[in-house]
Amino acid sequence: MxxxxxxxxxxxxxxxxxxxxxxxxxxxxxxxxxxxxxxxxxxxxxxPESLDVSLYSRADHDIASPITIENKTATEDERSKAAQIDAKYVYRDEVSQSQVDQLNDLFSGIEKVKKNDSDDAETTEEKITELESLLSVSMSAELSNETLVPLLEAELSQISLIKELTLSEVMEVMTDRVSIDNLEQSKTDVEDRLSLTSLPTEQKKAMITVAQQSIVPNYFLDPEQTEQSRQEAIEAVQPVMIREGQIIVEEGAMINREVMEQLRLAGLLDEGFxxxxxxxxxxxxxxxxxxxxxxxxxxxxxxxxxxxxxxxxxxxxxxxxxxxxxxxxxxxxxxxxxxxxxxxxxxxxxxxxxxxxxxxxxxxxxxxxxxxxxxxxxxxxxxxxxxxxxxxxxxxxxxxxxxxxxxxxxxxxxxxxxxxxxxxxxxxxxxxxxxxxxxxxxxxxxxxxxxxxxxxxxxxxxxxxxxxxxxxIISTTRLIELSNPNHPLLRKILVETPGTYHHSVMVANLSEAACESIGANGLLARVGAYYHDIGKTKRPHFFIENQMNMENPHDKISPYLSKTIIVSHATDGAEMLRKHRLPKEIVDIAEQHHGTTLLKFFYYKASEQSDQQVSEAEFRYPGPRAQTKEAAVVGIADCIEAAVRSMTKPNPDTIESLVRKIITERLEDGQFDECDLSLRELDIVAKTILETLNGIFHSRIEYPTELKKKVTS
Structure with a gap:
């Protein structure tokens, strides 16, 4: 059960x-x-790992980032800090020189007016008008009459002293960097130093006024350089990265807002799917x-x-x-x-x-x-x-x-x-x-x-x-096991049909070499060749390779009965292999190695004995035709080995002619139509089989002992 x-x-x-x-x-x-x-x-x-954490809680364990990602907020903060650089200024020497030139023009004009006024005919207003005509418009606008009158009323010796002191102070101050921020301080310092002179009060005040008005900013903000420096500072800031494997928060540490942001960026917070x-x-x-x-x-x-x-x-x-x-x-x-x-x-x-x-x-x-x-x-x-x-x-x-x-x-x-x-x-x-x-x-x-x-x-x-x-399925290991001569079926072939066993070994050698030459499974072809004629063990003496010192039983029976016996060895073999549970690939080779080829000898014999037309279909193997390259190659090798063995004096030329003829006949008979053998592969198979056969049937050298026996005999 x-x-x-x-x-x-x-x-x-x-x-x-x-x-x-x-x-x-x-x-x-x-x-x-x-x-x-x-x-x-x-x-x-x-x-993604999702953490159950809350703001200002303590971390239960070290939390590391699973990915490398940029913390853009932190990067922007660093760039904002880097952008807060000091403004860039530029010192302009031409401004200082311009102010000194204007002072020289002023005092030259005063001296000229003083020389023209030797007869004291001009009034003060006329002198001021004459002086203003000698000065630049901007300087005339800056200096008031209260400043010019004391200078015009001063003696030439006083004018010379005032000029020297004013130019000295202005040049000293303008040689340094004077910006808007320190302008007032610079004017105050000039006033303090010039106040120590012994000039009359009115001339001293005028001198101080002229000196202070000549002190202007010569150190200016440079917007382009400032912006360029700011951009360079920003670009120099490296992105703030959260590296893969980086510990974001250690065990027991407080989870603040910055840590929460890093956890969010690393994808460790549950923020939806x-x-x-x-x-x-x-x-x-x-x-x-x-x-x-x-x-x-x-x-x-x-x-x-x-x-x-x-x-x-x-x-x-x-x-x-x-x-x-x-x-x-x-x-x-x-x-x-x-x-x-x-x-x-x-x-x-x-x-x-x-x-x-x-x-x-x-x-x-x-x-x-x-x-x-x-x-x-x-x-x-x-x-x-x-x-x-x-x-x-x-x-x-x-x-x-x-x-x-x-x-x-x-x-x-x-x-x-x-x-x-x-x-x-x-x-x-x-x-x-x-x-x-x-x-x-x-x-x-x-x-x-x-x-x-x-x-x-x-x-x-x-x-x-x-x-x-x-x-x-059939694996390489299984094939190797099946090729063991101690396998019951191989022992059966060897004991009951020794001729068939020798024939199968020869076919195996030819088939393996041919299959490997075209990329097919050579080991499968070898093992399949070992078993392909297992069906002959049912009636061994009806096959010529097993007829040792005995009459051919086919001479005493009709060609139709002979055909039935010969043809049945393929189907009988397949049944025996199935009964012993051999792989399907081996069974297929035994069943398909003859395909639907014609049993020519008995067909012609039947035709000679019959007055009526004999149908070729009656003398063909039942098939099926070869479905794989291995089955087709075994069939070719089987036919070639039997044909070459029957030759009386085989030589390379006759063997090649026979091999080519057998393959051509099978090709024209359609025996390869159901497998994927190409014409190129058939040519390779033919050449490989020829090489193997020539190695087997090579001409032997007669040794001296053999020659001596022939002479004496």
Missing amino acids: KKAMVAKIKRLFQDNLRNIERIKMVKWSLYGLVALIMYLTMLSNVI DAVPYIGLALLVILLTGYLYYFFQDVNSRVRSANTNLLILVLIYLSTLLVLKLSSLMQGIELPGIAYIVPVAVGSMLIKMLFNEQLAIASSFLFGVCAGVFFNGEITGPMNASLAFYVLMSSLSGVFFLGKRNHRSNILKAGLLVSLINIVSVAILLMLKNGQYSGIELSYHFLFAFVSGFLSSMLTLGLMPFFEAGFR
Whole structure:
């Protein structure tokens, strides 16, 4: 009862797989599923942290900024402070010289008027008028009659003294910088010094007035230079940045308005829904899914044609993402380096074994990016570059150390080597950080890194049978196991049909070399060739390679019966392989290696024995025609090996002619119409098979012993 239930479930599962392969929308649904799972698993790692704090409260813990952002308010404050610079002034020497020249003109005019007034005929008003005519308009307007009269009434000796004292004081004051701010003080100082002279009171007052009016500002505000200096000061101010990882407020410190503003800028305050992080994560997921689609489509392998294979890849991705997510949750455990225990290499190792190395390497980079997001809990940024590097190195080492032939025994070896690479990667990260670590901390780091590789190999060994049995796929490891001569079916061929066994080995050699030359799966072709004639074990003596020292039974039966026996070995073989649960790829090769070719010998024999037209369809194999390159190449190699073996004295020319003829006939017969073999690839297959055959049937050198035997005989 239990066995029947298991068989029923298995049939249901396999039927569903066949349905999956036929539905085109399943492919896009699977990619969508990967994107959705990636988004949901990484969502908690990108949701902005929101703090429940209030103004003037105490911080429960150190709060660091998760991003680098400019504090524009603080920057503007710093620029405002920098703009408050002293005004820039410029000293104008020409102003001082102009005032001195005007004083010289004044006293020269007074002296001239005094000389013209030697007869005292002019009145005071006339003298003033004459003097004003000798002076500039501006100076005439500045000096009043009360100032000019005492000067005109003074003696020439007094005028000379007044001129000397006035020019001396004015030149001394105007040589310095006189601004509007210190103008009055400068005039006061002149007055104080000139008041000490012994001149009459009226002349002294006039002298002081003239001197004070000659003192004007010569140090002026320079608006352009002031503005330029202000702009330079503003531009010199660096933006006030809140750096990623910067402690905004320490534990126990007061949260004032300035701190609240910094928390707001860093996005740590709950100010409503912010869609930016969610959009960023969505773009990242779309990018990663796009890369996955590109890598999967670009893989040069037959596995990309079926949705089932995509489903396998999706399951590996989802399993690896789940492992990464669960491992990232262990960061809360207070153990140094606990994050390094993540067995992420299992994903790349499974992809390498079930698909190929190219896709596994590309997937390693995708796992590294995802790990950077998953393990960002202990850092302030969106990605943990250290863990991303560690995961990438671990994944790549898992791919490289499996080797070209993925024996199951290699998985454990690869796991140990992955552990060593993990330890080296951790050592690199610790040394680059240049931190101080105790011996216990280092031990934990290296222990978890070592365990990671071991767990990866264990998980790979545990999951491989699930994928191989559950999805009816064939891996390199499985192919290698099937190629073991101790396999029951191969033992059956060897014991019951030794001729067929030798024929199969020869076909395997030819097929593997030909498939590898065109980029097909050479190992699959070799193993398929081992089993392709398993159906001959039912009636071994009806096939010429097994007829040792016996009559040919076909001579005693009709060609129609002979045809039935010969043709049935393909279908019988397929049934036997299915019964022993061999992979579908091997079954297909056994069933398709003859395609729908014509059994020419018995067809012509039947035509000779019959008076009526014999239909070719009756003497053709039932097919189907080759659906894959491997099946087509095995069919070519099978026919060529049998034909070359029947030749009496094969040589390179006759072999090449035969090989080209067989391939051409199959091509013209449409045997390659349902597989994607190109004419160029058929030519490469022909050349490769010829090279192999020429190596097998090369001419031998007769050794002296053999020559001696011939002579004596």
